[in-house]
Amino acid sequence: MSPETMTLFSPALAARFDALVQKYPLKRSALVPMLLYAQDEVGYLSDAVIAEVAERIGITQLDVRDVASYYSMLRFKPAGKFNVQVCTNISCMLRGGYDVYERFQEELGIGHKGVTPDGIFSLEEVECIGVCCWAPAIQVNYDFHDELSAEHVPGIIAGYRGKAHAEAGVPDDGSSSPRWKPLVEGTGLNA
Amino acid sequence: MGAAQIDRYIELGGYDAAKKCLAQGPDWIITEMKASNLRGRGGAGFPTGLKWSFVPKQNPKPKYVLVNGDESEPGTCKDHLIFLHDPHAVIEGTIIAGLAIGAKVGFIYLRGEYRYLLEIMEKAVADAYAKGFLGKNIFGSDTEFQVITQSGAGAYEVGEESALMESLEGKRGIPRIKPPFPAVVGLYGGPTVINNAETIATVPHVIEMGAAAYAATGSERNGGTRLFCLSGHVERPGVYELPMGYNLKKMIYEVGGGIRGGRTLKAVVPGGSSTPVLLPSEIENLGMDYDQVGKAGSMLGSGGVVVIDDQTCIVEFALRTISFYQHESCGWCIPCREGTDWLKKSLTRFHAGFGVAKDIDNIQYLAENMMGRTFCPLGDAAAMPTLGFVKKFRKEFEDHLNGKPCPFAKHVEMAVI
Numbered sequence: 057m058s059p060e061t062m063t064l065f066s067p068a069l070a071a072r073f074d075a076l077v078q079k080y081p082l083k084r085s086a087l088v089p090m091l092l093y094a095q096d097e098v099g100y101l102s103d104a105v106i107a108e109v110a111e112r113i114g115i116t117q118l119d120v121r122d123v124a125s126y127y128s129m130l131r132f133k134p135a136g137k138f139n140v141q142v143c144t145n146i147s148c149m150l151r152g153g154y155d156v157y158e159r160f161q162e163e164l165g166i167g168h169k170g171v172t173p174d175g176i177f178s179l180e181e182v183e184c185i186g187v188c189c190w191a192p193a194i195q196v197n198y199d200f201h202d203e204l205s206a207e208h209v210p211g212i213i214a215g216y217r218g219k220a221h222a223e224a225g226v227p228d229d230g231s232s233s234p235r236w237k238p239l240v241e242g243t244g245l246n247a
Numbered sequence: 248m249g250a251a252q253i254d255r256y257i258e259l260g261g262y263d264a265a266k267k268c269l270a271q272g273p274d275w276i277i278t279e280m281k282a283s284n285l286r287g288r289g290g291a292g293f294p295t296g297l298k299w300s301f302v303p304k305q306n307p308k309p310k311y312v313l314v315n316g317d318e319s320e321p322g323t324c325k326d327h328l329i330f331l332h333d334p335h336a337v338i339e340g341t342i343i344a345g346l347a348i349g350a351k352v353g354f355i356y357l358r359g360e361y362r363y364l365l366e367i368m369e370k371a372v373a374d375a376y377a378k379g380f381l382g383k384n385i386f387g388s389d390t391e392f393q394v395i396t397q398s399g400a401g402a403y404e405v406g407e408e409s410a411l412m413e414s415l416e417g418k419r420g421i422p423r424i425k426p427p428f429p430a431v432v433g434l435y436g437g438p439t440v441i442n443n444a445e446t447i448a449t450v451p452h453v454i455e456m457g458a459a460a461y462a463a464t465g466s467e468r469n470g471g472t473r474l475f476c477l478s479g480h481v482e483r484p485g486v487y488e489l490p491m492g493y494n495l496k497k498m499i500y501e502v503g504g505g506i507r508g509g510r511t512l513k514a515v516v517p518g519g520s521s522t523p524v525l526l527p528s529e530i531e532n533l534g535m536d537y538d539q540v541g542k543a544g545s546m547l548g549s550g551g552v553v554v555i556d557d558q559t560c561i562v563e564f565a566l567r568t569i570s571f572y573q574h575e576s577c578g579w580c581i582p583c584r585e586g587t588d589w590l591k592k593s594l595t596r597f598h599a600g601f602g603v604a605k606d607i608d609n610i611q612y613l614a615e616n617m618m619g620r621t622f623c624p625l626g627d628a629a630a631m632p633t634l635g636f637v638k639k640f641r642k643e644f645e646d647h648l649n650g651k652p653c654p655f656a657k658h659v660e661m662a663v664i
Contacts, residue, residue: 079395081309081352081435084417089398092359113417126419126577129359129401145321146520147478147553149567183403183571184321184520185360188478188551189485198362 064104069097073112083113091124100134128182136171136178138216140164141195144181147188152205156192157181159206163213176220177213249332251367253374256335264454265342266386276347280450282458284470288325289315289406289443290519290548291624292469292537295450299440301430302348308437312344312353313429315411316444319358319403320519321571322551325474326444328486330357330364333448334371338394340447342385343454345392348440352393354415355444359400368396403575407623408441410577421579422623443549445474466492469536473550480507480556492534499530499554510556514639518548520568521628523635524555545635560655561643565636566594572629583626586617590633597647607644611637 063070072093076086087109094105101124110117124130142157161167164177171178187193190202194212201212250256268276280296287293302310314337318326329337341353355372357365372394375381385392397415399405405414409423412434433439449471453461462470469491475498478484482504489498495517499505506512514524517535523545525533533543540547555564573587593610596602614630614637621627637644647653 082416085397085415087417088400088414092398092400123417123419127359127400127402144567145571146516146564146567147322147551149564150479150553150555150559183574184319184323186318186324186327186358188322188324188553189476190324191478191484195360198360200363 064108065094065097069093077112084115087113087115087120087123088127091120091127091130095130100131102132134171134175135180137176137220138196139178139180141180141182141185143183143185143187143191143193143195145184145188147184148192151191153192155206156194156204156209159209160194160213163209176217250336251332251334251371253335253371253378256333257378260455261335261451262339262380262386264451265339265346265380267454268343268346269386269388269390273347273349276343276454279454279458280347282462283453284462284465284468285446285449285453286469286537287443288445288449288473288550290320290521290546292547295442295446298430298442299344299347301428302438302440303431304349306438308435309352310348310350310437311434311439312341312348312350313408313411313415313434313439313441314341314353314355314444314447315406315408315441316355316357316361317399317402317406317411318361318444318549319406319575320521320549320551321568322476322478322516322519322553323549324476324478325486325550327361327364328474329444329448330361330368334368335375336448336451337368337444338371338375338381340442340450341394342380342392343450344440344442344447346390348438350440351391352395354395354397354434356397356399356405356411356415358405359398362398365396365398372396402577403571404577404623404625407625410623411441412439419577421577424622464490466490466534466536466539468538475535476549476551477503477554478551479554480510480559481505481554482507489535491536492539495525495530495533495535495552498535498552503554506554506556508556510558512554513557513559514555514561516551516553516555516632518546519551520553520571521624521632522546522548523631524561524639526639546631558655560598560653561636561640562594562598562647562653563655565633566591566598568632568636569594569629572625576625576629580622580626582617583621583623583629586613586621586626587629589613590629597644598653600647600653602644602648604645604648607637607641 077083090109098105106117106120110120144153144157160179164172166179168181185195187202192204193202277296277300285295316326345353381394383391402420404410405420407422410420414420429439429441465471472488472490475487475489487502512527516524517540525545529543537547569590573591576583576587578584590613593606597606614633617626617630
């Protein structure tokens with residue numbers, strides 16, 4: 057089964073990967089960005105993702121796992137649809153980063169690397185995200201929110217919850233709390 | 248329309264410096280860079296022109312330029328703004344570095360978290376290709392230069408030059424043994440020049456202003472201006488471009504508007520979390536350049552000035568600093584892997600009020616034994632600030648002894664013993 061005939065990525069991403077492996081003097085240089093882009097689409101590095109990436113680059117799955125386990129943004133388990141990453145490093149800490157982090161814990165009812173039961177949110181305490189002069193800051197997936205205080209937290213959560221509900225076609229009136237369809241472990245495909 | 252748009256950048260004189268360098272040739276570029284006194288903005292402050300001159304002229308393997316945009320040092324957010332507002336300066340600087348050393352390919356590596364900045368950079372690179380500034384025949388000449396952008400995936404350690412090359416080769420970001428230095432054996436085994444994104448973005452300005460004028464902007468042996476990231480307890484935190492040698496006290500009180508809420512200054516971290524802390528008495532006449540800060544017993548580092556007020560617990564601050572290095576240590580060499588871990592354990596226990604008097608000396612002993620004994624500077628980066636905190640705030644450490652609660656702390660974690 058070659059990647060041309062069978063891929064678990066969207067046609068756009070598959071095309072992007074085809075170009076990416078040609079971009080560098082060595083194919084393997086594409087590995088780290090490829091894993092990140094695959095994770096962005098699939099949600100995490102499933103066995104199937106690792107197998108396909110390994111095949112596309114021409115290295116073993118073990119090599120891929122070895123590299124992937126080094127980088128803190130790569131994960132082997134599904135996270136929430138919106139992964140909230142709160143910086144508590146020194147510049148953020150001095151301006152109330154821990155207050156923001158604790159408020160997120162309270163509001164979401166989860167701790168470090170936890171996922172909410174509806175699958176919408178996951179929470180992570182992260183190291184410096186490079187927004188020190190506008191601290192405290194968080195990153196939700198790739199979007200930055202800065203100059204925060206604990207009071208901003210409920211609004212941020214409501215905003216993203218609304219987005220998730222709108223995408224799932226659920227009326228956001230609070231009458232129902234349907235389970236967000238999470239990724240099915242093992243297949244690496246959206247269920 | 249900002250300079251992130253290629254037309255605006257050209258209107259402001261962009262890419263003229265690269266054209267000039269193309270006409271003048273590599274020897275002229277390196278002479279100019281040496282005369283400009285530009286020193287690496289990543290932290291070590293190595294003279295840029297000198298670094299470029301180390302690359303052998305003739306070499307069987309291809310040469311490369313590598314731009315380090317893996318900005319991860321806590322307290323530093325300058326490259327963030329450069330990629331956001333001035334991506335073409337990075338590209339132009341990369342071209343000039345390529346011309347100086349005779350490379351045909353340049354890589355611009357951004358940390359994985361900076362996805363929206365990577366997209367800005369990718370667009371800028373595509374625009375530069377479309378204008379013919381990059382490609383087989385740059386600016387209509389017969390010189391080739393390609394630029395490839397690359398994303399990391401979350402690792403502080405990858406900011407170290409040899410670890411960065413490993414990451415770019417699709418491996419774990421573990422540093423390589425030196426020598427050979429990257430200028431001789433670097434990326435894909437070819438001679439490689441690695442510069443911080445801010446250094447590279449400065450290069451076109453050096454060429455444009457002329458080396459003498461650029462050098463005159465700064466202080467002795469420290470040419471030009473740099474971006475200082477003022478954060479922590481100041482009224483107006485932000486990224487400020489100031490001449491090298493600018494007085495630190497003035498920076499905090501005039502540029503930054505003083506300490507937040509009218510409190511008093513307790514300490515300053517002058518160049519990112521890896522640099523030893525300075526006391527208020529030490530910053531009176533301190534000019535912010537590599538030599539003066541070095542003489543004061545610290546480092547200018549990456550320009551991340553973190554201001555700490557009198558309501559902050561230094562033990563907690565030290566613990567948070569060390570927790571970062573413990574988290575980011577790649578685990579390759581033992582002094583760093585074990586040292587950062589034990590430092591974190593000791594400080595956690597200490598801060599929670601379970602410390603004993605001997606711990607203070609033990610922390611110092613651990614840090615002293617890490618210094619200079621690790622594969623890469625990460626071990627030193629953890630040891631140096633620790634030594635600073637213990638030596639300069641010993642009394643505050645002693646105040647935490649014998650089960651006394653921390654006088655400031657809100658976030659006392661239970662000790663993991």
